[in-house]
Amino acid sequence: xxxxxxxxxxxxxxxxxxxxxxxxxxxxxxxxxxxxxxxxxxxxxxxxxxxxxxxxxxxxxxxxxxxxxxxxxxxxxxxxxxxxxxxxxxxxxxxxxxxxxxxxxxxxxxxxxxxxxxxxxxxxxxxxxxxxxxxxxxxxxxxxxxxxxxxxxxxxxxxxxxxxxxxxxxxxxxxxxxxxxxxxxxxxxxxxxxxxxxxxxxxxxxxxxxxxxxxxxxxxxxxxxxxxxxxxxxxxxxxxxxxxxxxxxxxxxxxxxxxxxxxxxxxxxxxxxxxxxxx
Amino acid sequence: xxxxxxxxxxxxxxxxxxxxxxxxxxxxxxxxxxxxxxxxxxxxxxxxxxxxxxxxxxxxxxxxxxxxxxxxxxxxxxxxxxxxxxxxxxxxxxxxxxxxxxxxxxxxxxxxxxxxxxxxxxxxxxxxxxxxxxxxxxxxxxxxxxxxxxxxxxxxxxxxxxxxxxxxxxxxxxxxxxxxxxxxxxxxxxxxxxxxxxxxxxxxxxxxxxxxxxxxxxxxxxxxxxxxxxxxxxxxxxxxxxxxxxxxxxxxxxxxxxxxxxxxxxxxxxxxxx
Numbered sequence: 361x362x363x364x365x366x367x368x369x370x371x372x373x374x375x376x377x378x379x380x381x382x383x384x385x386x387x388x389x390x391x392x393x394x395x396x397x398x399x400x401x402x403x404x405x406x407x408x409x410x411x412x413x414x415x416x417x418x419x420x421x422x423x424x425x426x427x428x429x430x431x432x433x434x435x436x437x438x439x440x441x442x443x444x445x446x447x448x449x450x451x452x453x454x455x456x457x458x459x460x461x462x463x464x465x466x467x468x469x470x471x472x473x474x475x476x477x478x479x480x481x482x483x484x485x486x487x488x489x490x491x492x493x494x495x496x497x498x499x500x501x502x503x504x505x506x507x508x509x510x511x512x513x514x515x516x517x518x519x520x521x522x523x524x525x526x527x528x529x530x531x532x533x534x535x536x537x538x539x540x541x542x543x544x545x546x547x548x549x550x551x552x553x554x555x556x557x558x559x560x561x562x563x564x565x566x567x568x569x570x571x572x573x574x575x576x577x578x579x580x581x582x583x584x585x586x587x588x589x590x591x592x593x594x595x596x597x598x599x600x601x602x603x604x605x606x607x608x609x610x611x612x613x614x615x616x617x618x619x620x621x622x623x624x625x626x627x628x629x630x631x632x633x634x635x636x637x638x639x
Numbered sequence: 640x641x642x643x644x645x646x647x648x649x650x651x652x653x654x655x656x657x658x659x660x661x662x663x664x665x666x667x668x669x670x671x672x673x674x675x676x677x678x679x680x681x682x683x684x685x686x687x688x689x690x691x692x693x694x695x696x697x698x699x700x701x702x703x704x705x706x707x708x709x710x711x712x713x714x715x716x717x718x719x720x721x722x723x724x725x726x727x728x729x730x731x732x733x734x735x736x737x738x739x740x741x742x743x744x745x746x747x748x749x750x751x752x753x754x755x756x757x758x759x760x761x762x763x764x765x766x767x768x769x770x771x772x773x774x775x776x777x778x779x780x781x782x783x784x785x786x787x788x789x790x791x792x793x794x795x796x797x798x799x800x801x802x803x804x805x806x807x808x809x810x811x812x813x814x815x816x817x818x819x820x821x822x823x824x825x826x827x828x829x830x831x832x833x834x835x836x837x838x839x840x841x842x843x844x845x846x847x848x849x850x851x852x853x854x855x856x857x858x859x860x861x862x863x864x865x866x867x868x869x870x871x872x873x874x875x876x877x878x879x880x881x882x883x884x885x886x887x888x889x890x891x892x893x894x895x896x897x898x899x900x901x902x903x904x905x906x907x908x909x910x911x912x913x
Contacts, residue, residue: 462700523700524699524700525741525744526736526738526741526742527741527742527743527744529697529734529736529742530734530736530742530743530802531744531755532697532728533695533697533728533729533732533733533734534728534729534733534755534756534759534805534809535725535726535727535728535729535730535756535759535760536725536755536756536758536759537725537759540755540758540759544744544747544755545744545746548746549746
């Protein structure tokens, strides 16, 4: 890799990290940063252009767009964090069980995975929300349920390759129990890969959450969420394009930032990919 | 008669299921006694390592014992609960493997490996004195300085000695050494063999040594079993086998060895000393 590309890549990563940090900061400190109440309706100032008091203007109900964007980051990242936690928990349990215990457990669990892998995730998630009912919690469950199978497969294959290492046999010879060997020798290397996978998937999950909310299946209208905001702004797309562009821009920027970060992390942590960022 | 530590009787090992079954080891019997080195000799793939692992009850996935009895330190492995079996491993029997570089988890220090072994049986506190004591026994002059090192900071020969130290940590009486000197340079080889010899003579440990290097056999062992294609083809005192090999596989092994290493008459005082 030439010096120049490495330099540009590094710049991209720094920019991505900065943007991701801004989004994350907005999500964490939304109540402190947001200038106004994101739910405060004031029909007298509806659809007002950007100006002092409302830096990015107001929407069709006179709510402050900037505040709604900041609170939207919280809804978006919060649900993604919950989804990833669920996915990692389920898939680690399934992957370890299938990979380490093997035999019948492996066969049964992997067939269940296959079933989930055959459906397109978004359609399956919509179907699940249809069964469970709309709402944030159900969206989280639905998206987690449609994504764990990918992770479980990867974790299983990692566990399979690790369990045949000689140091695992050495640990067994000293009389270590299965759980201890899993915790000490198998999970640490697995978790390194898992971090990369999860970071690469943050953007993807954000799109899912926003997509479902846009369709009215996820976060319900009064609460601020980017997908909901885009949906609200549909009728004003010609008169007030900023109402649809701003949340769109937020989704675009944060998905891109997290994808770039994930790529950089993979380059750093995965020994199979090239030497990594201009180090 | 010294105590019998490991007794394997008419062992049969198979892999695969149903019509795909293959026989890996059939009708193999051997025993290991306190204070003696017993060797399994044979070319690669003759079933030596598998027989050893079967002796410890640690067969790899996909391989199972289709017949025979294994008695480890006086207890039948078949009647043993997994927990009781775990308790015996480490305390009663330990394994030393070939290629020591891959036998240590690269994420953990040497001290952490010691702690793990202790934790498997005791409270898991790192007992510095005991660790340094066993490390000193395998020839480390500054054992305390070894503990914070990572495996990749040590040489293969050092790691092999650390592995022996780990095996000694809980006072195991039976050492199974699966080609302990492969991949080591000659100086380290000599050192490891000296340690094994010492342990056997001085401490009275029983050692099951797997090797294809006949000079090691001549040097250490008293009894040998020659394996070929999953069967024991010849067994007996090392001197007898070397002087008048009966089976053609043994003769082939000896001839190949002599072609490679030059002829050296077996010194009766070396192997057969008690």
